[in-house]
Amino acid sequence: MTPLIGLFLKLSAFSLVAFGGINALLPVLFNLAVNQEHWIDAQTFGDFFAIAQAAPGPNLMTVTLIGWKISGLLGALVATLAISWPSSIMIYALQRYLNGMRNLKKQQSIQFAAGALAVGLVLTASWQIAQQINHSSAAYALSLGVIAITLFTRWHPLYCILLGAILGVLGLV
Amino acid sequence: MNLAVCVGTRFAGIPGALAAILGLMLGPVFIVVLLGMLYEHFSYMPLVQGVLRGVSAVGVGLIASTGFKMLRTEWKYPPMLIVIALTIIEAAYFHLGLGWVVLITSPLALLLAWRKAQK
Secondary structure (H helix, E strand, C coil), X not given: CHHHHHHHHHHHHHHHHCCCCHHHHHHHXXXXXXXXXXXXXXXXXXXXXXXXXXXXXXCCHHHHHHHHHHHHHHHHXXXXXXXXXXXXXXXXXXXXXXXXXXXXXXXXXXXXXXXXXXXXXXXXXXXXXXXXXXXXXXXXXXXXXXXXXXHHCCCCHHHHHHHHHHHHHCCCC | CHHHHHHHXXXXXXXXXXXXXXXXXXXXXXXXXXXXXXXXXXXXXXXXXXXXHHHHHHHHHHHHHHHHHHHHHHCCCCCHHHHHHHHXXXXXXXXXXXXXXXXXXXXXXXXXXXXXXXX
């Protein structure tokens, strides 16, 4: 039972700072799961990240898989719950606070400011996590290609994932 | 996820938020655990390793592209780009933690956001 409690507490604490979305904090999660707690190794983190990307559902499924690795189905449920509840409560409170504001300009200002910070954090996080997950220049090229595809075409992300799988099987990445 | 909480709250308060989270998560959790079990059995295969290498590189690209898409809307008010640059420098170059980044950047961010809101 002890590892489950540790998992729940650590992930709940992580979720408290992750209310901006898990993407901005993937490097922090990597650090927690691989370097600090040794729940999984770097390779497994990358693999879990890939599975979570390909699977339906939100990106925080990486966390679900980490929980599953530690203690099976129960671990998966505990990890998912732990990562969800603090940020959900904070979002709920923030939304009520913003909706309750009389001054529309003030409300907008907070949203604009938070939005700008989120952009910087997500871009930084994707760069940092790329350094952990991409092991070849071909992998970086593929990541850049996906950025270009999503920005300039209307391809569904699933096609990008399919493309990545095919390139991977062919040994090109 | 956060969207689910907002919509759930709109329609049925806290119970709505909880229901939205549960509904959103339960199916995907079981599917991803199933995939995890498959991974456990077949991850020794070079084929599977190749797929995961390719897909993880794509995943990195997808996350970066959410950032770039948000960046695109920020061009409507170019001074805000200073805030974004500042955030990136603090986090990527000086390796400051999230708390510090928010603390240092938010005064300027709020000031510029206030001006943006006046337009």
